[in-house]
Amino acid sequence: AQKVTQAQTEISVVEKEDVTLDCVYETRDTTYYLFWYKQPPSGELVFLIRRNSFDEQNEISGRYSWNFQKSTSSFNFTITASQVVDSAVYFCALYNFNKFYFGSGTKLNVKP
Amino acid sequence: DVKVTQSSRYLVKRTGEKVFLECVQDMDHENMFWYRQDPGLGLRLIYFSYDVKMKEKGDIPEGYSVSREKKERFSLILESASTNQTSMYLCASSLSQNPEGTQYFGPGTRLLVL
Numbered sequence: 001a002q003k004v005t006q007a008q009t010e011i012s013v014v015e016k017e018d019v020t021l022d023c024v025y026e027t028r029d030t031t032y033y034l035f036w037y038k039q040p041p042s043g044e045l046v047f048l049i050r051r052n053s054f055d056e057q058n059e060i061s062g063r064y065s066w067n068f069q070k071s072t073s074s075f076n077f078t079i080t081a082s083q084v085v086d087s088a089v090y091f092c093a094l095y096n097f098n099k100f101y102f103g104s105g106t107k108l109n110v111k112p
Numbered sequence: 113d114v115k116v117t118q119s120s121r122y123l124v125k126r127t128g129e130k131v132f133l134e135c136v137q138d139m140d141h142e143n144m145f146w147y148r149q150d151p152g153l154g155l156r157l158i159y160f161s162y163d164v165k166m167k168e169k170g171d172i173p174e175g176y177s178v179s180r181e182k183k184e185r186f187s188l189i190l191e192s193a194s195t196n197q198t199s200m201y202l203c204a205s206s207l208s209q210n211p212e213g214t215q216y217f218g219p220g221t222r223l224l225v226l
Contacts, residue, residue: 091155098213099157
């Protein structure tokens with residue numbers, strides 16, 4: 001069975017703090033893809049990043065970084081020096097065999 | 113840029129009404145999807161389509177049907193709306209040749225059934 005767990009329902013931080021959003025997944029398949037999407041208050045899910053199961057290299061994009069560890073089945077997302085515009089719901093997802101499995105989302109509140 | 117549009121951002125309907133939610137994508141994607149999003153449940157797949165006139169049930173198809181007469185358009189139909197169908201509905205599309213399956217989403221339709 002495929003499953004994605006985002007244990008943090010809601011996180012509140014003050015601007016400029018670093019914050020890590022956790023994502024743990026379950027799958028028995030060896031080939032799969034992991035995603036993070038951002039959903040701002042406007043509602044549209046915005047694609048942030050995709051990793052395949054064979055590439056465990058961490059990735060950094062500006063203030064965003066992702067840590068993929070197959071040993072712990074985790075794909076965590078860190079925002080450095082958070083900003084108010086980072087306030088959104090963030091979804092982690094697993095994709096394989098033409099199907100997406102979404103986590104329940106983590107709502108991030110960044111206060112000025 | 114991929115553009116996925118949904119016909120309405122907000123809809124208010126009465127129990128028993130027939131409801132149509134329209135989704136259009138402009139990137140010639142073969143695959144289109146309808147999800148509903150509820151607090152604490154994430155996104156759940158209702159129906160998807162891999163080609164014109166093709167449809168497949170997702171995880172929660174009960175109470176819904178779909179139509180795909182043209183490649184760019186995928187409609188979700190609530191035959192007889194009920195209050196438990198009050199939700200956020202999200203449409204997405206993806207390219208079938210893309211093995212990693214990245215889906216691009218529309219802005220969502222918030223449906224309230226009274």
